[in-house]
Amino acid sequence: MAKQPDDQRLELLQGTLDMLILRTLQWGPHHGHGIGQAIRARSDALLKVETGSLYPALHRLVKRGWLKAEWGVSEAHQRARYYRLTPAGKAQLLREQDRWSQLVDAIGRVMNPEPAGKE
Amino acid sequence: MRPHDDDLDDEIRGHLAISIKERIERGEDPASARLAALKEFGNLTLTRDSMRRVWRYGWLDAAEALGRDLRFALRALLRVRGLAATVVVTLALGIGANAAIFSVVRGVLLRPLVNRDEDRLIYIRQSAPGIGAENMKFSMPEIGDIESRATTVAAFGDFSTVDFALTGLGIEPRMVKAGVVNGSFFDVMGLRPVLGRLLNAKDDGKDAEGAAVLTYRFWTTALNSDPTVVGKTIRLGVRSATVVGVLEPSVPYPTDTEIIANVVTSPHHLGATMVTSRTHRMTDLFGRLAPGATVEAARAELTAAYAGVVRAHPEAYSPRANVELKISRLRDQIAAPARTILLVLLAAASVVFVIACSNVANLILARSVRREGELAVRAALGAGPGALRRTLLAESLVLCTAGAVLGVVLARPLVAVVAQFAARFSVRALEVTVDTSVLWVGAALAIVAAVLLAYVPRLPSPQAPAGLGLASGVRITPGTNRRLRIFATTQIAFSFVLLAGAAMLLTTLVAMQTAKTGFDMRRVVAFDVPSAATGVGIGDVDFYQEATRRIGGLPGVEGVALSMFVPWRDAGSFGPGIQFAVDGYRPADGEENPRARFRVVSPRFFAVVGVPLVAGRDFTDEDRRGSELVAIVSQSVAQRLFPNGEALNRHMWWTDPYFGGKPVPRRIVGVVADVDDESIVRGPSMAIYQPVRQIGVAGRLFVRASGDPYAVVPAVRRTIHDISADQPVERAATLEDIRADVLSPDRLNAFVVAGFAGIALLIAVVGVAGVLAFSVSARTREFGVRLAIGSAPRHLLARVLSEGVVIAAIGVAAGAVGGFALAGAASKVFEHVQLPGALPMASAAAVLIAAAVGASLIPAARASRVDVMQALRSE
Numbered sequence: 006m007a008k009q010p011d012d013q014r015l016e017l018l019q020g021t022l023d024m025l026i027l028r029t030l031q032w033g034p035h036h037g038h039g040i041g042q043a044i045r046a047r048s049d050a051l052l053k054v055e056t057g058s059l060y061p062a063l064h065r066l067v068k069r070g071w072l073k074a075e076w077g078v079s080e081a082h083q084r085a086r087y088y089r090l091t092p093a094g095k096a097q098l099l100r101e102q103d104r105w106s107q108l109v110d111a112i113g114r115v116m117n118p119e120p121a122g123k124e
Numbered sequence: 125m126r127p128h129d130d131d132l133d134d135e136i137r138g139h140l141a142i143s144i145k146e147r148i149e150r151g152e153d154p155a156s157a158r159l160a161a162l163k164e165f166g167n168l169t170l171t172r173d174s175m176r177r178v179w180r181y182g183w184l185d186a187a188e189a190l191g192r193d194l195r196f197a198l199r200a201l202l203r204v205r206g207l208a209a210t211v212v213v214t215l216a217l218g219i220g221a222n223a224a225i226f227s228v229v230r231g232v233l234l235r236p237l238v239n240r241d242e243d244r245l246i247y248i249r250q251s252a253p254g255i256g257a258e259n260m261k262f263s264m265p266e267i268g269d270i271e272s273r274a275t276t277v278a279a280f281g282d283f284s285t286v287d288f289a290l291t292g293l294g295i296e297p298r299m300v301k302a303g304v305v306n307g308s309f310f311d312v313m314g315l316r317p318v319l320g321r322l323l324n325a326k327d328d329g330k331d332a333e334g335a336a337v338l339t340y341r342f343w344t345t346a347l348n349s350d351p352t353v354v355g356k357t358i359r360l361g362v363r364s365a366t367v368v369g370v371l372e373p374s375v376p377y378p379t380d381t382e383i384i385a386n387v388v389t390s391p392h393h394l395g396a397t398m399v400t401s402r403t404h405r406m407t408d409l410f411g412r413l414a415p416g417a418t419v420e421a422a423r424a425e426l427t428a429a430y431a432g433v434v435r436a437h438p439e440a441y442s443p444r445a446n447v448e449l450k451i452s453r454l455r456d457q458i459a460a461p462a463r464t465i466l467l468v469l470l471a472a473a474s475v476v477f478v479i480a481c482s483n484v485a486n487l488i489l490a491r492s493v494r495r496e497g498e499l500a501v502r503a504a505l506g507a508g509p510g511a512l513r514r515t516l517l518a519e520s521l522v523l524c525t526a527g528a529v530l531g532v533v534l535a536r537p538l539v540a541v542v543a544q545f546a547a548r549f550s551v552r553a554l555e556v557t558v559d560t561s562v563l564w565v566g567a568a569l570a571i572v573a574a575v576l577l578a579y580v581p582r583l584p585s586p587q588a589p590a591g592l593g594l595a596s597g598v599r600i601t602p603g604t605n606r607r608l609r610i611f612a613t614t615q616i617a618f619s620f621v622l623l624a625g626a627a628m629l630l631t632t633l634v635a636m637q638t639a640k641t642g643f644d645m646r647r648v649v650a651f652d653v654p655s656a657a658t659g660v661g662i663g664d665v666d667f668y669q670e671a672t673r674r675i676g677g678l679p680g681v682e683g684v685a686l687s688m689f690v691p692w693r694d695a696g697s698f699g700p701g702i703q704f705a706v707d708g709y710r711p712a713d714g715e716e717n718p719r720a721r722f723r724v725v726s727p728r729f730f731a732v733v734g735v736p737l738v739a740g741r742d743f744t745d746e747d748r749r750g751s752e753l754v755a756i757v758s759q760s761v762a763q764r765l766f767p768n769g770e771a772l773n774r775h776m777w778w779t780d781p782y783f784g785g786k787p788v789p790r791r792i793v794g795v796v797a798d799v800d801d802e803s804i805v806r807g808p809s810m811a812i813y814q815p816v817r818q819i820g821v822a823g824r825l826f827v828r829a830s831g832d833p834y835a836v837v838p839a840v841r842r843t844i845h846d847i848s849a850d851q852p853v854e855r856a857a858t859l860e861d862i863r864a865d866v867l868s869p870d871r872l873n874a875f876v877v878a879g880f881a882g883i884a885l886l887i888a889v890v891g892v893a894g895v896l897a898f899s900v901s902a903r904t905r906e907f908g909v910r911l912a913i914g915s916a917p918r919h920l921l922a923r924v925l926s927e928g929v930v931i932a933a934i935g936v937a938a939g940a941v942g943g944f945a946l947a948g949a950a951s952k953v954f955e956h957v958q959l960p961g962a963l964p965m966a967s968a969a970a971v972l973i974a975a976a977v978g979a980s981l982i983p984a985a986r987a988s989r990v991d992v993m994q995a996l997r998s999e
Contacts, residue, residue: 036139036142037135037138037139038138038143055166056139056164056165056166056171057167057170057171060135060136060171060175061174061175061177061178064127064175064178064179065178068178068179079138079141079142080142080145081138081141081144081145083142084137085135085138085139086134
């Protein structure tokens with residue numbers, strides 16, 4: 006895993022962390038550290054999730070009923086909280102994914118307009 | 125679901141452990157791996173706090189914000205101390221008065237009695253509205269009839285009051301009030317002894333031993349809680365009894381007595397009149413509901429049974445009396461006399477609260493107008509309406525809490541005063557103490573006030589042109605001005621209601637106090653010299669004869685006489701009058717014989733008390749047993765029953781069965797002026813007097829003094845004790861003081877309501893003055909312009925004054941309309957609602973208008989002295 010210099014790192018867009026967490030957990034339950042690492046790895050270390058935002062976000066999602074938390078034992082033989090998607094969480098992920106692709110599409114059209122007269 | 129704080133720590137620790145392990149696996153040494161992991165994590169505490177905050181409830185955040193607002197409000201209010209103090213004191217008056225009166229209302233009307241299962245205790249009474257008798261009580265045959273027909277009442281207890289001369293127990297001989305009860309009385313009442321035992325079925329009937337229970341009050345006050353009192357023998361008049369126990373503290377009803385004894389102690393209770401006469405009514409009846417029976421069921425059953433009794437004995441129930449049976453819970457019966465006055469007080473207190481609130485609303489409104497700039501800035505900086513409202517709420521909360529605290533402090537002494545006042549109507553008020561209910565009421569009122577006050581000021585609206593509020597200087601919008609005036613008018617209106625009420629009570633009181641009574645009020649002292657001590661008999665008359673002879677010779681005594689009745693003090697003790705007939709008068713068909721008050725007096729009585737003889741002669745010492753039976757009638761008897769009022773030498777006789785079956789004619793030898801010795805408000809006064817030496821006993825001594833009437837009291841007492849050491853001599857007082865004493869509940873009513881009215885007036889004056897002062901200070905520029913274009917200062921003065929008068933006049937009109945509506949509504953709930961006459965109404969209005977003019981003077985003067993140049997430059 007190549008280390009990215011700090012200035013190339015991207016700030017997370019507001020409101021996207023929840024979606025990223027839900028997406029990460031689609032592959033199965035994980036603990037907080039693992040989720041952070043997974044997001045970082047999948048974004049080729051471009052996205053770095055601050056623990057100060059990650060944990061409150063996890064708890065917020067549990068409170069909303071989209072995640073379920075259970076105590077387990079981690080690879081470090083430590084008590085760790087494992088988070089798992091609930092059915093409501095899965096539905097929410099689908100909604101967020103839809104919204105996200107619409108947003109990307111819309112922003113893309115604004116930023117890179119197709120040549121006029123093509124349609 | 126909410127994770128524990130330890131779990132949050134565990135989760136963070138788990139994260140660090142994994143992070144460190146990964147770093148070590150990548151080849152870092154443990155110490156630097158640990159440091160790097162911690163560094164990467166960032167601020168541990170901050171993270172944990174934000175995790176915890178996720179789980180926190182929304183209201184906690186709101187509470188925190190409110191806390192901030194409260195601190196801010198406190199600082200802001202400390203800058204306007206004068207205003208804050210006025211608001212706090214005004215609220216404290218309103219809250220304190222309400223809290224105090226509510227505790228008394230709760231204590232007297234709502235709190236349960238100490239009696240076991242007190243909600244199953246009922247009080248049964250017989251009333252005769254036709255002859256004005258609210259509570260006729262029962263005769264023993266009536267009680268027997270009702271008892272034998274009742275199934276909804278498990279047991280009955282009866283109670284009648286007699287006076288005994290009590291000797292024994294090592295205290296001075298004294299007259300005591302005693303309850304005479306049947307064997308089941310205490311069981312029905314559900315009371316317990318604190319010492320010994322109470323009376324039971326074995327003490328009932330004429331063959332039992334004499335037994336008496338001491339009441340707690342008598343035991344603790346007269347006997348210093350003597351623990352050895354049980355088993356001692358006491359003499360009660362002619363009989364003796366053993367003290368068997370002491371009753372627990374309980375509400376004394378119907379009479380506050382010193383002892384409660386069984387039937388054998390009272391010869392009267394064993395006599396034929398008591399046992400067989402259906403119209404000899406002197407007993408109160410209590411009942412305990414049978415299991416499962418309700419008060420309504422008992423009422424239905426007993427009323428039906430009673431109707432049967434009335435039908436079976438038409439001779440004992442005249443159709444005109446219109447008798448009926450009334451059944452109520454004992455608790456309600458005891459509280460009933462105090463209910464109206466307490467509810468009136470509660471209403472007066474709530475009116476004061478409304479006035480206080482609207483006054484405070486005024487002050488707050490005026491302040492918020494001055495703050496409009498500040499609020500506009502805050503709104504411009506992004507404070508939403510909620511946040512602004514919260515700022516205002518915090519401020520009024522601080523004010524109201526302070527008001528409530530001070531109010532509760534004020535309420536403590538007030539409770540004592542009001543309880544003492546209410547004790548004149550219901551004995552239950554004596555046990556009222558300050559309790560936590562005062563706090564609850566105070567807190568509730570404060571919250572109500574705070575919320576109301578926070579919604580008084582208008583918020584700067586987002587649509588309003590922003591520049592207006594941000595500009596310096598104070599401008600009053602027409603809306604605010606209208607609100608200020610409405611609040612001031614409200615205060616005047618409510619004050620008017622209170623003032624008119626107080627004025628009405630005061631005029632009634634003055635009328636009653638100054639009314640002519642027909643007696644010589646100042647120079648005559650009345651004594652209770654009860655005859656029961658020496659028994660009843662002709663020997664008694666000799667005792668009185670001797671006593672009057674010796675007292676007549678004392679220095680400072682102008683005259684001495686006997687009677688059976690002290691005006692007003694003994695009112696009601698002989699019922700609603702006794703039926704009689706006279707020569708030549710025949711009642712119209714369907715009408716009963718006339719009723720007259722029966723009075724026994726000695727020779728010279730009329731001269732001593734100052735009642736003039738209109739015709740004929742006074743009684744003399746020759747009018748004694750064995751000589752011709754004679755009577756003196758009051759003027760109204762003579763005028764109503766005899767042609768041309770010529771009553772002399774005609775005959776009268778009692779027709780009431782109480783005097784035996786055979787009519788005994790008495791020749792009328794004199795006519796005296798009318799006096800009403802029963803009621804304070806002078807009414808019709810048909811009275812028939814008979815000479816003491818033809819009847820037997822009198823028991824009331826009247827002494828006419830030449831100087832200070834109370835100076836002769838010790839000599840009189842000594843003289844009587846010289847003749848008979850055991851003879852009680854009690855309650856010496858001039859007629860004037862006796863009447864004042866009887867009047868004192870009315871006086872207290874008037875004073876308490878006048879007190880409330882005074883507070884209300886004070887608050888209203890502050891309110892009107894405040895509104896005008898504020899309106900003047902905000903219109904300095906307008907006045908400056910007016911002066912500059914030639915308005916005379918006195919025109920401005922008149923203008924402001926007339927504004928004050930207009931507020932007051934509208935308030936008075938609204939108060940009058942509202943007051944009449946209120947009285948109309950109240951008359952549906954209460955029986956005796958009086959409307960104030962024209963004079964009290966006019967004087968209340970005059971006081972209010974005068975107060976409004978007074979309150980407007982200072983602001984008006986300031987308006988007329990506005991400096992033109994300064995006013996025009998001020999903006």
